[in-house]
Amino acid sequence: MAGLGAQRAALRGALGPLEETVKKHMAAHGLLHMTQPFSLGARPLVAAKSTVVPSRAKSFVAVIGHGPMLEREEGASFTLKQLGATVRTLDLWDDPVELIGDEDDEQEIRPRALVFEALDRPDLAVAALRAIRKESYFDNVGALIVVTVGQIARIDPASGFDDFCLHPYVPEELYGRIRALEWRRSEFATEERHKVAGIVVDKGSHEVYVDGRPVALTAKEFALLSYLFERRGKVLSREHLLARVWGNRYEGGPRTVDIHVRRLRAKLGETLPLETLRGSGYKLRAPDSGDKNRSAGERTDRSDEGESHGESLEDSLEPKLAS
Numbered sequence: 131m132a133g134l135g136a137q138r139a140a141l142r143g144a145l146g147p148l149e150e151t152v153k154k155h156m157a158a159h160g161l162l163h164m165t166q167p168f169s170l171g172a173r174p175l176v177a178a179k180s181t182v183v184p185s186r187a188k189s190f191v192a193v194i195g196h197g198p199m200l201e202r203e204e205g206a207s208f209t210l211k212q213l214g215a216t217v218r219t220l221d222l223w224d225d226p227v228e229l230i231g232d233e234d235d236e237q238e239i240r241p242r243a244l245v246f247e248a249l250d251r252p253d254l255a256v257a258a259l260r261a262i263r264k265e266s267y268f269d270n271v272g273a274l275i276v277v278t279v280g281q282i283a284r285i286d287p288a289s290g291f292d293d294f295c296l297h298p299y300v301p302e303e304l305y306g307r308i309r310a311l312e313w314r315r316s317e318f319a320t321e322e323r324h325k326v327a328g329i330v331v332d333k334g335s336h337e338v339y340v341d342g343r344p345v346a347l348t349a350k351e352f353a354l355l356s357y358l359f360e361r362r363g364k365v366l367s368r369e370h371l372l373a374r375v376w377g378n379r380y381e382g383g384p385r386t387v388d389i390h391v392r393r394l395r396a397k398l399g400e401t402l403p404l405e406t407l408r409g410s411g412y413k414l415r416a417p418d419s420g421d422k423n424r425s426a427g428e429r430t431d432r433s434d435e436g437e438s439h440g441e442s443l444e445d446s447l448e449p450k451l452a453s
Contacts, residue, residue: 195247197221272311363416
C-alpha cells in the first residue's frame with residue numbers, strides 16, 4: 131500500500147502542472163466546458179462564468195464491464211464518481227442503447243468517453259466496442275480499454291481502442307487518459323488556430339501538426355489548407371481555389387489545385403477529411419456529414435480529376451481514430 135501511495139503522490143505532482151496547462155489551453159479555445167465537472171479533487175469543479183449554453187456542458191463517462199463488478203469500490207465507476215464525473219454503466223453483454231437517455235438529444239447530453247473494464251478478458255471488450263460503434267450516438271467518442279498487467283500483450287492495436295489503462299487504478303492516471311482522449315477528439319476554430327480531427331493549423335506561426343507531430347508544408351500548401359479549413363463544409367471549385375489562394379493574376383490552370391491537394395493528402399494522410407466532388411471541386415467534410423448524408427447526385431472519391439489513369443482511386447475518406 132505504501133508503494134501505491136507513493137506512486138499516486140508522484141503522479142499527482144506530475145499531473146498537477148499539466149492539468150493547469152491543459153485547462154488554460156482548452157479555455158482559450160472554448161473547450162473548458164468539456165472537462166466539467168471532472169476534476170482531480172473529490173468533488174466537481176465549480177463552473178466558471180462562461181458564454182457556453184448550460185445544456186452543452188452536460189456529459190457523462192460510460193463505463194462498460196462485467197455487471198456484478200461495475201459498482202465495486204476499486205472499479206472505474208466508483209473512481210470516476212469520486213473525481214466528480216457523471217457516470218453511466220453498462221454490462222458487456224447488454225444493448226448499448228441502454229446508455230442513451232430519453233432526453234439526451236433534447237438536452238444535448240453526450241458521452242465524453244467510453245471506458246471498457248476488460249481486466250483479464252480484452253476479447254469481450256472488443257466485441258462490446260464493435261456493438262457500441264454501430265450506434266451513431268457514440269460517434270467521435272474516445273474509447274479506453276482497462277486491463278490487468280498480464281493482459282497488456284493481448285491488446286490488439288487494430289481493435290479500435292484509442293488508449294489503455296492499467297488496473298488497479300491510479301485515479302490521476304485514469305483522469306489524465308480520459309482528458310487526453312477528449313483533446314484528441316475535440317475540434318475548434320479561432321482566428322489563429324484550427325483543429326480538425328488530428329490536424330492543428332496554426333496560422334500565426336505557419337505550423338501544422340498531425341496527432342502532435344509537426345508536418346512541413348510549402349507556403350502554397352499551407353495557404354490552401356488554411357483556406358479549406360476556414361471554409362469547412364463548403365464546396366469549393368478549382369477555379370475558386372485558384373483565384374483565392376494563387377490570386378487572379380496567376381496564369382496556371384486548375385490542375386495546379388489538384389497537384390497541391392495530392393501533396394496535402396500525401397503529407398497529412400487519412401487524417402485529412404477532404405472530399406473530391408466530381409464536377410464540383412473539393413470540400414473539407416463538416417462534422418456528422420458522413421456518406422449516409424450525401425445526396426445521390428454527389429459522387430465522392432479521393433481522386434483528383436485529370437490525374438493519370440494509372441493511379442488507383444481511393445475510397446471516400448473517413449476520420450481516422452486517434453491512436
